[in-house]
Amino acid sequence: MSGSFRRLISGRNTAVLLASLGAGTMATGAFLNENSSLAAETKRKLYPPSSDFPDLRKHNNCMAAALTPAVYAKLRDKLTPNNWTLDQCIQTGVDNPGHPFIKTVGCVAGDEESYEVFAELFDPVIKDRHNGYDPRTMTHPTDLDASKIKHGMFDENYVLSSRVRTGRSIRGLSLPPACSRAERREVERVVVTALAGLKGDLAGHYYSLGDMTDKEQQQLIDDHFLFDKPVSPLLTCAFMARDWPDARGIWHNNDKTFLIWINEEDHTRVISMEKGGNMKRVFERFCNGLKQVEHLIQERGWEFMWNERLGYILTCPSNLGTGLRAGVHVRLPKLSKDPRFSKILDNLRLQKRGTGGVDTAATGDTFDISNLDRLGKSEVELVQLVINGVNYLIECEKKLEKGQDITVPAPLVMFKK
Amino acid sequence: MAAMKNCHNDYKMKFSVDEEFPDLSKHNNHMAKILTKDIYNKLRGKSTPSGFTVDDVIQTGVDNPGHPFIMTVGCVAGDEESYEVFKELLDPVISDRHGGYKPTDKHKTDLNFENLKGGDDLDPNYVLSSRVRTGRSIKGFTLPPHNSRGERRAIEKLSIEALASLDGEFKGKYYPLNGMTDAEQEQLIADHFLFDKPVSPLLTCAGMARDWPDGRGIWHNDNKTFLVWVNEEDHLRVISMQKGGNMKEVFRRFCVGLQKIEEIFKKHNHGFMWNEHLGYILTCPSNLGTGLRGGVHVKLPKLSTHAKFEEILTRLRLQKRGTGGVDTASVGGVFDISNADRLGSSEVDQVQLVVDGVKLMVEMEKKLEKGESIDGMIPAQK
Numbered sequence: 001m002s003g004s005f006r007r008l009i010s011g012r013n014t015a016v017l018l019a020s021l022g023a024g025t026m027a028t029g030a031f032l033n034e035n036s037s038l039a040a041e042t043k044r045k046l047y048p049p050s051s052d053f054p055d056l057r058k059h060n061n062c063m064a065a066a067l068t069p070a071v072y073a074k075l076r077d078k079l080t081p082n083n084w085t086l087d088q089c090i091q092t093g094v095d096n097p098g099h100p101f102i103k104t105v106g107c108v109a110g111d112e113e114s115y116e117v118f119a120e121l122f123d124p125v126i127k128d129r130h131n132g133y134d135p136r137t138m139t140h141p142t143d144l145d146a147s148k149i150k151h152g153m154f155d156e157n158y159v160l161s162s163r164v165r166t167g168r169s170i171r172g173l174s175l176p177p178a179c180s181r182a183e184r185r186e187v188e189r190v191v192v193t194a195l196a197g198l199k200g201d202l203a204g205h206y207y208s209l210g211d212m213t214d215k216e217q218q219q220l221i222d223d224h225f226l227f228d229k230p231v232s233p234l235l236t237c238a239f240m241a242r243d244w245p246d247a248r249g250i251w252h253n254n255d256k257t258f259l260i261w262i263n264e265e266d267h268t269r270v271i272s273m274e275k276g277g278n279m280k281r282v283f284e285r286f287c288n289g290l291k292q293v294e295h296l297i298q299e300r301g302w303e304f305m306w307n308e309r310l311g312y313i314l315t316c317p318s319n320l321g322t323g324l325r326a327g328v329h330v331r332l333p334k335l336s337k338d339p340r341f342s343k344i345l346d347n348l349r350l351q352k353r354g355t356g357g358v359d360t361a362a363t364g365d366t367f368d369i370s371n372l373d374r375l376g377k378s379e380v381e382l383v384q385l386v387i388n389g390v391n392y393l394i395e396c397e398k399k400l401e402k403g404q405d406i407t408v409p410a411p412l413v414m415f416k417k
Numbered sequence: 418m419a420a421m422k423n424c425h426n427d428y429k430m431k432f433s434v435d436e437e438f439p440d441l442s443k444h445n446n447h448m449a450k451i452l453t454k455d456i457y458n459k460l461r462g463k464s465t466p467s468g469f470t471v472d473d474v475i476q477t478g479v480d481n482p483g484h485p486f487i488m489t490v491g492c493v494a495g496d497e498e499s500y501e502v503f504k505e506l507l508d509p510v511i512s513d514r515h516g517g518y519k520p521t522d523k524h525k526t527d528l529n530f531e532n533l534k535g536g537d538d539l540d541p542n543y544v545l546s547s548r549v550r551t552g553r554s555i556k557g558f559t560l561p562p563h564n565s566r567g568e569r570r571a572i573e574k575l576s577i578e579a580l581a582s583l584d585g586e587f588k589g590k591y592y593p594l595n596g597m598t599d600a601e602q603e604q605l606i607a608d609h610f611l612f613d614k615p616v617s618p619l620l621t622c623a624g625m626a627r628d629w630p631d632g633r634g635i636w637h638n639d640n641k642t643f644l645v646w647v648n649e650e651d652h653l654r655v656i657s658m659q660k661g662g663n664m665k666e667v668f669r670r671f672c673v674g675l676q677k678i679e680e681i682f683k684k685h686n687h688g689f690m691w692n693e694h695l696g697y698i699l700t701c702p703s704n705l706g707t708g709l710r711g712g713v714h715v716k717l718p719k720l721s722t723h724a725k726f727e728e729i730l731t732r733l734r735l736q737k738r739g740t741g742g743v744d745t746a747s748v749g750g751v752f753d754i755s756n757a758d759r760l761g762s763s764e765v766d767q768v769q770l771v772v773d774g775v776k777l778m779v780e781m782e783k784k785l786e787k788g789e790s791i792d793g794m795i796p797a798q799k
Contacts, residue, residue, distance in 0.1 A: 043467065043565075051567035055595070055631050082428050087565070094628050180472070181439060182432030210440070236621065243479050246440050 049073035052087070054094045061106030062317075063093035066124040080117045084110030084178050089118055092238035105129060105318050108238045110178030112171065112305045112313050125317050126310075130375040131414045133321075140311035140321050143378035144287040152280025152387050158394045159277035159328045160366065164286045164383065166323040167266035167314045169305040170297070175315045176240045176265060184247040187267045194296035195251050195260065202289055204253035209245035225250055227264050240265055240315070257282075258289050266314050266323075279328070283383050311375060321375025326386045329355055332393060333365035334400035340408050344396065347411040348389035349373055369393065376414060385412070426461075426470045434458040437472075439479045446491030447702075448478035451509045465502050467559045469495030474503055477623035490514060490703050493623045495563035497556070497690045497698050511695075511702050515760040524696035524706050527763035530665075530672040536772040539662025543779045544713045545751065548658040549671045549768065551708040552651035552699045554690040555682060560700045561625045561650060569632035569648050576647045579681040580636045587674055589638035591647075594630035610635055612649050625650055625700070642667075643674050651699050651708075653678075662713065664775075668768050696760060705760045711768040712755025713775055714740055719785035720778055721750060725795060729781075732798045733774035734758055754778070770799060 053072050056064040067090065075086040093106025107125060109115055115122050115135075123135055133140075154162070169175060170190055173183045192206050207216055220226040229244045230236055252259040261269040270293075272286035294304060305313035311321035335341055345352055353368040369390055371382045396406040429437060438457055441449040452475065460471040478491025492510060494500055500507055508520045539547070554560060555575065558568050577591050592601055605611040614629045615621055637644040646654040655678070657671035682688055690698035696706040720726055721737075730737060738753040739746040747753075754775055756767040781791045 043568075047565060047567035047571075051570065052565050054566060054628065091627060094631075095626070180429045180432065180437060182429070182436035185436060237627075241480070242476060242622075243439060 044077055049076045052076060054090070056094070056097075058097050059093070059106070060098040060100060061093050061096070061104045062125045062128045063090050063106030063121070064098070065128060066121055071120050075118055075120060078117050080111050080113040082111045082113070082174050082178065084114060084174070086118055086121065088177065088239070089114055089121070092234055095237040096233055104234060105316055107317065108177050108315050109175055109313070109317070111174045112169070114175075115310060115313065115317075122317060126320065126375070129318055130321070131373065133376045135309045138376070139308045140375055141378040141381070142306070142311055142322070143380040144290060145380060146280070146284040146287040148380045149280050149283055149384060149387065151391060152278070152283065152383075154277030154279060154328065154330075154387075154390060155394055156277045158332070158397060159330045159390065161273065161275050161329045162277060162279040162282045163271065163273040163328070164279075164283055164324065164326040165269060165271040166286075166290075166325075166379075167269050167312070167319055168290070168293075168323075169267045169313050169315075171303045171305045173267070175267070176263065177238045177315060181243050181246055184243070184263050188247040188249065188262050190297060190300070190302050191260070191262055191268055191293075192249070192251065193300070194293050197296045198253070198289070198292060201255055201285075202253050202258055202292065204251055204258070206251040207249055209248040209250070220250060223252075223256060225252060225256075225259055227261055230265070235265060238315075258285055260293075265316070266319070277328070279326070279383070279387055283326070287379070319374055322377070322379045322382060323374060324379050324382055325370045325374075326383045327353075327368055327370025328386075328390055329366055330369055330390060330393065331366050332397050335393060335397045335406075336365055336367060338396075338400065338406070340406070343408050344393070344406075345369070347409050348392060349385060349412050349414070350389045350393075373414065426464055426468075426472070429472070430462060434461065437461065439475070441479070443482050444478070444491070445483040446478050446481070446489045447510045447513050448475050448491030448506070449483070451513065452506060456505050459505055460503055463502050465496050465498040467496050467498075467563065469499055469502075469559070469563050471503055471506065473562065473624075474499060474506065477619055480622040481618055489619060490701055492702065493562050493700050494560055494698070494702070496559040497554070499560075500695060500698065507702060511705065511760070514703055515706070516758070518761050520694070522761065523693050524760055525763040525766075526691070526696055526707070527765040528672045528675060529765065530669040532765040533665060533668055533768055533772065535776070536665035536668065536768070537663050539664060539713065539772070539775055540779050541661045543716045543782060544662030544775065545716065546658065546660050546714045547662060547664045547667045548656065548713070549664075549667055549709065549711040550654060550656040551671075551675070551710070551764075552697070552704055553653040553655060553675075553679075553708070554698050554700070555652045555687050556690050557687050558652065560652070561648065562623045562700060566628050566631055569628070572652050573632045573634065573647055575682070575685065575687060576636070576645070576653060577634075579678055579685075580645060582681055583638075583674075583677060586640060586670065587638050587643060587677065589636055589643070591634055591636040593634040595633070605635060608637075608641060610637055610641075610644055612646055615650070620650060623700075643670055645678075650701070651704070664711070664713065664768065664772050668711070672764070703759065707759050707762075707764045707767055709759065709764050709767055710755045711771045712738075712753055713771070714751055715754055715775060715779065716749075716751050717754075717778060717782050718750030720782045720791075721747065721752060723781075723785065723791070725791075729778065729795060730754075732796050733777070734770050734799045735774045 049072050050069060053069050079085060088110055089107045092108055098104050126133060126135055170187050173179065173187055195206060198204060207220060230241050235241065248263045250261055257272060257274050259271040270290060272282045274282055312323050314320060314323050349372050350369050351372045355366055355368055371386050392409060399406050434454055434457060438454050464470045473495055474492045477493055483489050512518050555572055558564060558572050580591060592605060615626045620626060633648045635646055642657065642659050644656040655675055657667050657674065659667055679689055697708045699705060699708050734757050735754055736757040740748055740751050740753055756771050758767055777796065781794055784791050
């Protein structure tokens with residue numbers, strides 16, 4: 001095959017080419033063999049990084065804020081060991097300019113090494129997103145010892161349900177933006193095999209998205225477990241919906257309190273949940289389940305992606321560290337109408353969402369309240385923060401019910417910068 | 418010296434063909450019908466000089482299983498060489514899509530508008546508007562599924578300079594998608610000229626909407642009868658149109674305009690991609706050959722409800738669409754009627770079929786209006 005393609009000849013000085021490119025692309029015609037497209041190597045020379053630098057003038061995301069022409073020039077031609085590029089990391093941020101008020105991240109990792117090879121972009125993005133956390137100088141604490149949790153039982157007149165979620169990636173396999181079909185199927189195989197080893201209250205069943213019966217699908221929908229092909233352009237522009245629904249599926253235990261999504265936005269998303277206010281038990285099951293799954297994959301020579309600078313490695317930089325979102329659905333009819341509500345949440349380092357999850361509005365007086373932060377504090381610290389915070393919100397609600405006044409708490413300190 | 422390969426593809430070669438082969442069990446598109454493990458195995462280790470691989474070619478077809486009744490193509494080219502490097506897949510796809518066209522067949526190009534007979538007398542009481550469109554790819558650049566921002570901008574720059582040099586009936590103006598004023602945008606919408614970011618997953622899954630709207634724009638002449646889209650689904654889409662039934666004039670302007678543009682690109686050593694087997698090279702295999710869709714908006718309320726309407730269209734080598742274009746329904750008995758073929762016959766041949774076929778169908782419509790039968794007018798298969 002290769003014999004039928006002409007080589008691109010450039011007997012001239014590359015500097016001359018680059019200079020002429022700046023003056024207009026007409027000159028390049030003289031140096032191209034008219035009969036073939038540019039071979040990748042020659043293309044790099046004919047198109048300097050400045051010609052490829054994205055137009056980010058209308059953009060508002062962490063990537064656009066951090067990516068300078070100098071950084072782009074340094075990183076454009078680098079490859080991770082799995083041959084993933086910077087352009088692929090940032091495509092989602094180029095395609096989705098963002099919103100004046102909501103700052104999205106705008107870049108994804110294709111593999112564990114992306115965070116290293118493209119550190120000059122990812123480090124400032126991480127700092128921006130995670131309260132000044134500096135991966136070059138700081139370490140992230142991991143703590144999955146649920147016995148340390150105090151006061152983890154909420155007043156169920158207010159808290160309707162409790163939930164903790166995180167993600168885990170399998171070391172050695174590319175992440176959802178980059179993985180080939182074979183890699184994605186390997187992730188499924190590794191995880192499903194491990195989950196089949198869970199016993200007792202964690203024993204469960206796997207439902208492959210492509211093979212489930214209509215009846216199984218309906219049950220999963222009724223249980224609010226089923227995830228669907230991503231429609232958000234934030235995800236589709238990051239190549240995460242390729243080959244859908246190949247190697248995607250849902251596992252859950254028979255009790256329906258421990259759920260794992262396979263090959264959605266991360267290799268795995270792990271969710272522990274229950275109706276009611278027993279956050280301590282939810283977190284206990286979460287930690288126990290995670291530890292057992294980790295043990296089961298290690299038996300077969302696999303491990304999770306983790307390092308002490310970034311904690312658990314996930315596709316989106318916003319989920320680094322613990323990848324943990326611990327939250328409740330809680331009724332706060334009076335407090336939610338108080339003008340100090342947002343400030344109280346901010347100071348407690350909590351965020352509110354509608355009961356449909358991210359990007360939904362609250363219906364009635366019930367809110368999804370969870371931790372804002374992911375990186376720089378451990379799992380135990382973040383869950384305790386949520387417990388303390390939600391208890392405080394409930395106290396405020398009770399005070400307002402009695403006609404008493406409430407106070408805005410002092411802001412919590414994240415970590416020393 | 419070996420051609421530069423796509424390194425990520427090398428990484429994938431660690432896995433076996435069984436592990437990588439897509440699940441096409443629920444699929445109905447040309448690619449899925451033709452791709453076997455054997456073909457995939459032969460092609461997966463290859464890449465074009467610019468690094469396009471078989472997985473890139475087929476991604477859109479893997480992600481869009483298709484429809485039980487509509488047969489989509491399911492694969493795209495990333496550059497001119499794709500059609501050569503991946504011929505074991507694309508030749509049978511082309512054959513399937515283009516009526517048995519063989520790898521050894523030659524395609525005839527004829528843009529001499531004087532060869533068209535008639536076409537200036539379609540009844541304007543029935544034929545509301547006439548239009549001819551095609552696409553062109555510019556040599557030396559990779560195609561929309563694969564090109565970088567730098568390449569796309571270079572294509573835009575080259576196109577602007579080429580179009581700016583046109584004069585007379587072709588004098589016009591370029592409107593970049595990123596930078597037009599609100600007033601300009603509204604005017605382009607009102608004229609039905611504006612194209613928007615693709616939403617069809619057939620296109621987005623093939624990577625054609627990347628970096629939108631960078632490098633995209635619309636050029637049209639002052640008379641609003643000749644229009645060029647830059648960097649949408651192909652490098653260039655060229656459209657000649659006007660109200661009424663004078664297809665001859667529309668085709669004349671189409672041919673003359675295209676040839677003027679081609680001369681300018683050639684002068685800059687960036688002629689159009691073309692070869693004698695596949696004609697004009699475009700992103701989607703369905704548009705190879707002439708890439709030409711010549712058609713009219715025509716009122717056929719009676720004929721369109723006649724039992725033999727579909728058969729008549731098939732015999733005339735024509736297809737119908739709604740007045741919104743592909744995938745739309747007809748409104749008020751008005752149909753978009755155009756040539757079905759692209760490859761294996763020339764531009765003149767295809768427009769001739771439209772001219773002759775529409776003329777016949779209008780006569781049939783008139784007969785049906787008078788309550789007469791059209792059985793004697795049903796044509797033989799063209």
